Amino acid sequence: xxxxxxxxxxxSVQEAETVxxxxxxxxxxSDYYLxxxxxxxxxQMILVIRQEAYKQQNAxxxxxSVNFQKAAKSFSLKISDSQLGDAAMYFCAYRSSxxxxxxxxxxxxxxxxxxxxxxxxx
Amino acid sequence: xxVVSQHPSRVICKSGTSVKIECRSLDFQATTMFWYRxxxxxxxxxxxxxxxxxxxxxxxxxxxDKFLINHASLTLSTLxxxxxxxxxxxxxxCSANGQGGYEQYFGPGTRLTVT
Numbered sequence: 395x396x397x398x399x400x401x402x403x404x405x406s407v408q409e410a411e412t413v414x415x416x417x418x419x420x421x422x423x424s425d426y427y428l429x430x431x432x433x434x435x436x437x438q439m440i441l442v443i444r445q446e447a448y449k450q451q452n453a454x455x456x457x458x459s460v461n462f463q464k465a466a467k468s469f470s471l472k473i474s475d476s477q478l479g480d481a482a483m484y485f486c487a488y489r490s491s492x493x494x495x496x497x498x499x500x501x502x503x504x505x506x507x508x509x510x511x512x513x514x515x516x
Numbered sequence: 517x518x519v520v521s522q523h524p525s526r527v528i529c530k531s532g533t534s535v536k537i538e539c540r541s542l543d544f545q546a547t548t549m550f551w552y553r554x555x556x557x558x559x560x561x562x563x564x565x566x567x568x569x570x571x572x573x574x575x576x577x578x579x580x581d582k583f584l585i586n587h588a589s590l591t592l593s594t595l596x597x598x599x600x601x602x603x604x605x606x607x608x609x610c611s612a613n614g615q616g617g618y619e620q621y622f623g624p625g626t627r628l629t630v631t
Contacts, residue, residue: 427618437554437607439622485559489618502548502613504620506559 396421398488400507407476408515414461415471415510417486427489428462429504430471434482442484445469447491473512481514518544520612522623529600529630537595537626539610545590546612550620551583554607566593600630 398419407413419428430442445453445462452460457477461470473480486507519542529535539549548567552560564580566572566587574580582604584596593612597604607627611620 436624437609438624439560439609439611441619444619483557489620491618502618502620503550503562503565504560504611509557509559511557 396423396426396488396490396505398486398505398507400484400486400510402510403508404511404513406513406515407473409478410475412472412474413476413512415473415484415486415512417469417471417507419467419469419486419488419505419507421467421488421490423490425491427491428460428469429487429489430458430460430469431485431487431506432480432482433485433509434479439485443471476514478514478516481512483509483511485509518542518612518614518619518621520546520610520621520623522608522610522626524626525624526627527629529628531601531630532599534596534598535600535628537597537608537610537628539593539595539612539623541591541612541614541621544612544614544621546593546614547590548613549587549593550611550613551585551593551595552609552611554609554625556607560609563595597628600628602630604628605630 426447428445432440443455457474487504521540523538551563563578564572564574566585572585587593609625611622
């Protein structure tokens with residue numbers, strides 16, 4: 395079974411500085427997807443960035459980028475130029491790319507890490 | 517982008533009663549929907565996966581007779597908490613996969629309080 399581990403329960407960063415959130419995972423699959431989700435105080439889950447395992451290039455979305463190390467099964471999130479609005483709980487998530495043998499669609503179940511609460515200091 | 521709604525956003529019910537939470541995909545057809553439970557400052561715990569027109573698949577430890585899930589159409593799934601108890605008080609979140617897509621779209625969540 396796949397597992398996702400976020401070993402940093404809380405992190406803090408000064409506004410405008412850079413912070414890296416860690417995530418490791420365990421799987422025997424070779425093809426999968428990895429995600430970072432943000433959950434602000436409103437508790438609405440927001441997709442920050444995604445990475446397909448078959449892609450060697452690290453995904454980037456504006457101030458957010460990942461360091462995907464497939465062999466090490468590591469998927470860290472870097473937030474540059476941190477803003478007050480980045481304060482939230484961040485979840486790393488894994489999704490298999492395999493389709494169900496007996497069905498016509500992938501179940502798409504996400505496996506989440508424990509989460510990291512990010513505080514941004516003005 | 518794809519939008520998922522949940523109703524109600526907050527509900528308070530008395531112990532022993534049942535409460536239904538609706539999850540709707542507003543601008544896409546959701547072949548698969550997921551129901552999560554989240555305690556404060558904790559991660560999302562998957563309760564069950566529902567596919568339109570078939571029985572839901574429950575995660576280990578989730579009582580299927582207590583948490584009834586129905587996915588009657590491609591845009592609507594419902595979670596009914598039967599005979600609710602105070603320990604069922606939690607934040608419930610649904611999400612949906614679009615057809616052929618690998619991204620999950622999340623609803624805004626429902627806060628259930630059982631008194």
